Amino acid sequence: MAKPNVISKDALIKCAKESLANNGINKFTLKSVAEVAGVTQGTIYYHFRTKEQLLLAIVQDISKNSWADISQKSNQYIISEAIASAKNRCSYDSYFHKLFSTLLVSSFNNEEMRMQLGEIVLNENNALTQNLSKFWPKSPIDGVSLETWGVLLTAIVDGLALQALLQKDFPVEKTYKEVEQLFNSLSNLLYEENQ
Amino acid sequence: MAKPNVISKDALIKCAKESLANNGINKFTLKSVAEVAGVTQGTIYYHFRTKEQLLLAIVQDISKNSWADISQKSNQYIISEAIASAKNRCSYDSYFHKLFSTLLVSSFNNEEMRMQLGEIVLNENNALTQNLSKFWPKSPIDGVSLETWGVLLTAIVDGLALQALLQKDFPVEKTYKEVEQLFNSLSNLLYEENQ
Amino acid sequence: MAKPNVISKDALIKCAKESLANNGINKFTLKSVAEVAGVTQGTIYYHFRTKEQLLLAIVQDISKNSWADISQKSNQYIISEAIASAKNRCSYDSYFHKLFSTLLVSSFNNEEMRMQLGEIVLNENNALTQNLSKFWPKSPIDGVSLETWGVLLTAIVDGLALQALLQKDFPVEKTYKEVEQLFNSLSNLLYEENQ
């Protein structure tokens, strides 16, 4: 039978991501991926040596498409955009955070994957720190370095996402509005001090 | 009251938690739980109708032992204690956060479990807010409610834990020192304003 | 469903040996073993951790039942019996030699198995040497030790079996008659020399 060129590796990864986010890690089977992709399981094995390799490819794909990588170009609204993007991903059904936590849990058994996920977060931190430094010549709070602000912002974004994942009625709008308020107030602190 | 079996339900839950945190959800099998507990699989079925019931029991157990439940009693150092306890749990091998994220991911397929986990987080938020209000008569930043401070603090704690889970060399000490610094600075803002 | 006590480990080994000798290593599947045994594949895994372990158990079983082990008790016809037994096993359809060569080939990928098979052969050699020494106070041919006679006899038995496995019309009767003749002539050499 053997139709050639039915599917590309990237398409397979996309299908796998879908299957993973929808079914969760428990039901993330190669059969389900194959069904989503409309190919046979054997085809998956032609492209990926094992299921783990496929999971790893998903992680790499996410890394490649991560916000940190995308937002390298300078931009005066970059922080606002970052926060807006984070808010969008903050929901009970967040595809991204479901996927990410699923991968996190998988990574407990796969050191390589864990390292790659770690790097993704690290990049996120660094990107935030770098962009923050464009607004804040120095930290608005003594004793809290700009690097730590990057770390804390990332933590807040992920932590809020976690809460949203677990509470159907989590007040995303309200919370993010106040986060922005907080950010502005901190900026003001700096400004006043400068006067 | 419970008639003590050769192995008690609670002991079984404890073993299950261990197995879950150590092996991850993928290898969380009743066989492995049975091995850890030193009983046979049949015995588990004597205590729990299904595997899901066991997982749910784990969640309930965690809820019962959560920080929020424990720290009801008033205490002037309560916030410092909370932060210290969070810092302790913030590590590459954190039993608690591995367990929690594993349950989170499991809950994507189990609404009841998800709700219970959601409540745990909610209680955590509320406990923090309540304790914060003992220090802060009002929010140190206009436009950011005390409730939101509770939410944000929880988010920070969880978000930092996530980063620590993924980065072997995450600077736990440094970060938490600055978090405390931040907390003190915010308190000072309030105090100065009051002058 | 789960009927208890359907089959014993030993019965399983026996079925496995049958399946192995009949189907050859290529078609030696756990499914086929299960079918022969009238159980499900899962049952096999309850008794043996892997397919390899089952193969190993077969080897051990053969070792336990090997001629060398059985013929420990002294017996004045022991050599004749050994030859008769070897002759019986020497045929185009020899269950034993099919099984043994199959295991031999499997052992190329399994050092433990190979060692155990090696020991079986070694025991066979030693048993033969020991029994020979009851007939031959010394070797009938100068320069050929009794140990080597044991080795050579084993080699002949195995080598003839190999030929019989590959030739439908191999003259088993004739060959073994002449082997016995050879043995007697060698004994005579010793006797004459003694005169």
Add this chain to the structure above:
Amino acid sequence: MAKPNVISKDALIKCAKESLANNGINKFTLKSVAEVAGVTQGTIYYHFRTKEQLLLAIVQDISKNSWADISQKSNQYIISEAIASAKNRCSYDSYFHKLFSTLLVSSFNNEEMRMQLGEIVLNENNALTQNLSKFWPKSPIDGVSLETWGVLLTAIVDGLALQALLQKDFPVEKTYKEVEQLFNSLSNLLYEENQ
């Protein structure tokens, strides 16, 4: 005459033999052959209709290169040479005997192959008998025909090889020295009798 392809049929057979001897029959896959040969699986199918055909080709190739075929030309040291060659092949890692036993086991499911292997052995026997007759005008032992001596010698060679395959420390040198001694003694018997 054969139009040379990028890879010739013979080269493919050689690679297949290597793969077979190295990996054993279990891992003798067309993929592995293709890898050794540096071509793709499809290419193998261009040369051989099925996997079995390839195995058969291997057998034929061995037959063509067998000692019996090569040593047709008369030679007064032919027996010594045969024994020396047999000794060389007698080792724990013997490529030839690993290959041969693997094919033997495969042939249990393939009558055509089995017949061809049978013929190889038969030729070996006959060649030995023929060469023996150049040294021995008649059998040195009454009741043991020259044909049977050929059969027995082949059996010894194969049987010893089997033992060497299974025992890392099998005393090849010692054993073969004594085999030669045996051969000489038998020759002497004849000579003395003739006096």
Add this chain to the structure above:
DNA sequence: CATGAATGAGACTTCATTCAT
């Protein structure tokens, strides 16, 4: 000629679950 992509059957293995004892 040769290949690369795909297939599908079937292998080994795991595991939640059942049930007679």
Add this chain to the structure above:
DNA sequence: GATGAATGAAGTCTCATTCAT
């Protein structure tokens, strides 16, 4: 109460084979 033996469905993975290009 507890267990050990068994089940069967489902999962991961392998491999001979096919075929359009």
